[in-house]
Amino acid sequence: MQSVKELVLRCLWLCTEAEAKPDHALAASDGLQAFAPAASDGLKAFALGLNKRLTDDDAGRSGNLVTSPLSVYAALALVAAGAREGTLDELLRVLGAPSLDFLAGHVRALGEHALADGSRTGGPRVSLACSVWHDVTMPLRPAYRATAAESYKAVARAVNFRQKPEEAREQINAWVAAATNDLIPSILSPDALSSLTVLVLANAIYFKGMWEKPFDKELTKDDKFHCLDGIAVDAPFVRGLGWHYIACHDGFKVLQLRYVQGHSSQGQPQPPPIYSMCVFLPDTRDGLWELTDKIASNPDFVRKHLPCGDVMVSDFRLPKFKVNFGMTMEGILQDMGLNEAFEPGKADLSDMAEDGTGKLALEKIIHRAIIEVNEEGTEAVAATVATVILCSSKTSDAPHVDFVADHPFGFFVIEEVSGATLFAGHVLDPTTN
Template identity: 30%
Template sequence: MHNQIIQNRNGDRKMKKLFLIIILLLLVIPSAASASDLIPPYHWTYHSLEILSNKDLIKEKIIPGESTYTKEQAAKMIIEAMKKIRTDPSLLGDDELSSMRQLINGYRNELETEGQDHDKIRTELEDMALSAGLSAMEIPVTSGSKERPLNLQAVRSVNKFTFDIYRYFASKNRSGLFISPYSISSALSMTYAGAEGKTAREMESVLHLDPGIHRSMAALINDINSVPSETATVKTANALWPAKDEHLLDSYTGKVSRFYEASLTPLDYRKKTEEARETINRWVDKETEGKITNLVGEGILKKDTSLVLTNTIYFKSEWMNKFDIQNSRAMPFHISPSESVPTVMMAKTDKGIRYSKESDLEIAEIPYSNNRFSMLILLPLKGVKLENIEKKLDHLKFTEWTALMSPKKVRLTIPKFKTEQSFELDDALKEMGMASAFKATEADFSGMNGKKNLYIGAAIHRTFLDVGEDGTEAAAATAVIMTKTSVMHDPEETIEFKADRPFIYMIRDNQTGTILFIGRYTKP
């Protein structure tokens, strides 16, 4: 009996040992498997994650060569970074964008395992890049486009200025509004090239300029003028029109000619003022295909005009999927909850419409031919006033609103419309912070002629837009008149997007991210 008890105890000990061995094996085997999944210490992943870590986009402190993580952990960090970028898009810079692209592409399977749609998250990243004015897509650099990345600074500056000047004019209760911030920025950037001191500092703040803006604008101008003809007809042009007796510095004319591809034509403002006006207007007419016919009106040029700087931009493209004219018919457009006006509305159902819906508005992006350009429509939800959207519309808010757009099947209904508008930019630019440039006693444009005797006498802007079933045609021109100082700017679900009430719209270059035109439609 005693021996049997001892044998039982020995058996129990053996069973316990066997049980412990099994437990240890169960613990060790997953550990070994997990170790095999660790990303090698000097893998490119750590360099990409380090960039995100340095910007506080992820909590982990990454040190290439020392840090060790699994692919699943890397995927979780990518998701963490995306959440932070959505909250604050300004955290997304060029380096962060490049790193996120690499990580999202490299960890597709792991992201899918974490419940993330790879295509959707990649599209979301590219949308935020576009809206933030970063390089919207990785474009191979060819020998003829080495400066392409330089356009990013110009794109940011134009897009930030876009919302500033839009909000200014929107606040002035203009019923309809259509401007080209790109055109205004271009003309004023050429003017800035000759600004000094306080005048230059004010222009930098208002236009969001940096000292390297001219080289960046050159890259952007080259991009716009290099659009293939089968995609769209897009062209931009600049020109200087100095007075015959005005001696401009070679350093100034050389800079504007080199970076802005500006032509230079001396004119006799003193003796042949009207002839000079007609010469400038003919050039604008030609560059805009006859859409802007009288940019410089009578009485704007004076005998003491020293220099006129002009910019034009012309755009014409067909929709990727045209509207059927048979579907166009008169429908009520609701100016307000209690008032409507009949207008011709175009309609189509399109699976290629990028769409998103926020708490107070919905956004639809309608692509033009080859998807290089698109029209974005920001439509307040029913019951929400357009003014409420405009008050908070800025560069960051636009980025936030467009970040989650994705392709949907949309039943699209928008007005067929045409508009021509003229603007005097003087008051807008002064109120936005560029006052000294317009004051004869304070302006400093000595970078133009070596003297402090020039100031902006007038800044004018004219636009044209025609939106129809086949596509869109748009044009804009800006003139800055320098005066001499005298004794004294879901796929299967069909979503109904009916723009039958006031909305904001814009035309964007999707390759560079530049907003070329912006406007609002409030009444037929």
């Protein structure tokens, strides 16, 4: 009978032996060659940086968190498509892209390949949608309209922000509701649009995937989940015996749960998307924030610490949870280096629309995301809205491990081929929404 220490060392050896290129991710790592590495690294760095700043924020640390870095990234890329000079340079720097064409090409590739809907071939249902709403008195520049349509598949619609703001708000909310399967019925509150609003850029993402190995509902039982404040709450935990992809590292474990993958279609030039949820569980009950700092230290941290193979699990417990989170992100993005785009009179978004009497500037970045994890799989949605204002003057003997997520943990929903992070967050209390 092996000791616990021997089991951990064995698990560590399994992971380090093939850490550079895990066996079960060979297709994913090879498929990465189809995407521009610099743009992929930029998206990963943006995702981890955004997640780190949100976990450092009071709102992020006060409860459960979920965001879609990809949704925010795509919305800002749509803003960048209409920016010039220093404003454009700043956006490209924050998004980690060397040029506007490079950025547009990467987002287009993600939409066409990594985020292609796989529901018709038995895979996850995925959709990424963008839209541009402009005031009837301010037509979009033809070049911007063409870029938005070609690279971002964005629909452009004229509304009357100035005279009928409530009607415009209802139309945008209805679009978001339709794009998120009605899980986000509205994103713009009555005070979200000001008298100076002339443009709204919207983005929505929907994901629904079923586990490759679903969990038996009859095995789900309540157990104690230990929160950061020392209080233990009763929460329903899914349980699963047998083999699971788990990696044991110094101070934390990583669980990777694959979603059912769709069938490859004949003549498909790229490998099919591979989606999974990765749960980063610190060994100590209060170790989440330290682990979050480690994850944010390297854009490749998540990929490098994924499991190398499956191991026999003696005790497997993962809480069911549903997280609903929303906030305005101007302060977070300014901390990440995006400042000029929000400065009236200094921001240069003049490639976006015929501004006429004044300059355009970002006013608000509103983000909302929802994720639900249960025995069958995951359903998650997110929407990001950027409002723009007009500034008139501004085996039996195989090693066994345990994975008991009975204390706060972080999670990522990733597409392995492209490295894109669709959703990220943490769970501090699975019993709260």
